[in-house]
Amino acid sequence: MILCAGRNETFDFAKPVGVGLVESAITLTQYILEEKPAFLFFVGTAGSYGKFAPLDILLSHNASNIELAFLQDACYTPLQTTIEAKIPHVSRGTTHPLVNVNSSNYITTNEALAKKMLENDRDIENMEFFSILSVANHFNLPCSGLFVVTNYCNENAHDDFLKNHAKAKELITLHVEKNMKI
Template sequence: MIICAGREEVFNFAQPMGVGLIESAINLTRKCLFDKPDYLLFIGTAGSYGEHNIFDILESKRASNIELSFLNNDSYTPLDNVIESENNLAKNDTIVNSSNYISSNFSLSKNFNVYGIGIENMEFFSVLQIAKEFEIPAAGIFIVTNYTNETAHEDFLKNHKEAMSKLTQYLIDKNIIKLTNH
């Protein structure tokens, strides 16, 4: 099953699960309880912590849930904050960080690269957590729309339409989907 976030990020070949960690967890859990898929492929956009460029496409099966305060030693968690899906659905290029907040302080957020975390996407950590709970292989494919800086939102909006088209074409080229009109 191919899934996406929703709202502005909808594809006609993917089922929207909701924006952010909570909406996606609730809706994906409901889906898995009533109609468990054989696999989950999450597709969407991401912000770069600096090592990946606008319109780069990355595949991953690893996600983290680390807040910016962790980078300053201002917080800790007793929970596992990195998760990996054990499968061969995607290359494991980078760890995708997820939070209900979008980073806009580049001087701080670029430090995620030190931990092998290259991009952020609001939903992917919850997708992998649900997939693990239901023993479903999962992966994600992401296209970078912005850097995690003060113009993150404006750049996301400016690049979103082209990013959606490029990501769709990537999926067609990789034989993940077959569409004649997109």
Template sequence: MIICAGRNETFPFARPMGVGLVETAINLTQQCLFDKPDYLLFIGSAGSYGEKKIFDIVESKRASNIELGFLTQSAYTPLDNVLESDNKFARNDTIVNSSNYISTNKKLTKEYLDYGVGIENMEFFSVLSVAKKFEIPVAGIFVVTNYTDENAHEDFVKNHEEAKNILTKYLIEKNIIK
């Protein structure tokens, strides 16, 4: 099953699950309880912490939920904040960080790179969390729409439609969709 976020980030071949960590967790859990898929492929946009370029495609099976407070040493968590899928077929290019907030501090977010975290997407950590609970193989494919800086939102809006087209073409080239 191919899934995506929702609202303005939908695709005709993917089922929307919601925006952010909470909506995605609730809706995907409900999906798994009533009609558990054999696999999950999450597709969507991402912001780059600096190494990935605009319109780069990133495949991953690892996600984190590392808030900015961790980087400034003003917060901690007793929870696992990095997850990896057991999916043997997914490439594992980079860790995708998830939060309900979009990062806009370029200087601070470059520190994510020190932890192997390369991009951010609001939903992927929830997708991995639910998939692990239901023992479903999972992977994600992302297209970079912006950098995590003061222009993050404007660049996302400017690049979003083209990014969705690039991602769709990539999925066709990889024979994931027709």
């Protein structure tokens, strides 16, 4: 089953799960219970903490949920903040780098905090992937994600996202059509 966020980020070949951690977890759980997929492959856009450039294509099978306040020593959590797919689903025929994804319901616009994410071994941010992996692991499903970078995590993040979003969606579509045989 190929998944995407939804709203302005949809694809004919993917099922939308909603935006952010909560919507995606609820919707994906419902899909799994009703349709019983054999694997999950999430496609979406991401912001780069600085290591990757806009329109880079990246793969992942791990994610974290690290909030910016944690980087400022302003909070703590008793919850697990990093997760890896129990069974990674690997897209064949690709040479894209494997990356570490951070998920939050917020978009990072502070470049100094983005650099701290890099120091904490996080490469990109995508709002849904942590919950996608969490649900996949709960149901013991293979799971991976494909991401196209739309922007750097800085004060221009939203404008750059808007500028690059259509091209990023086009690159996702080309990758899936070429490698997934939809």
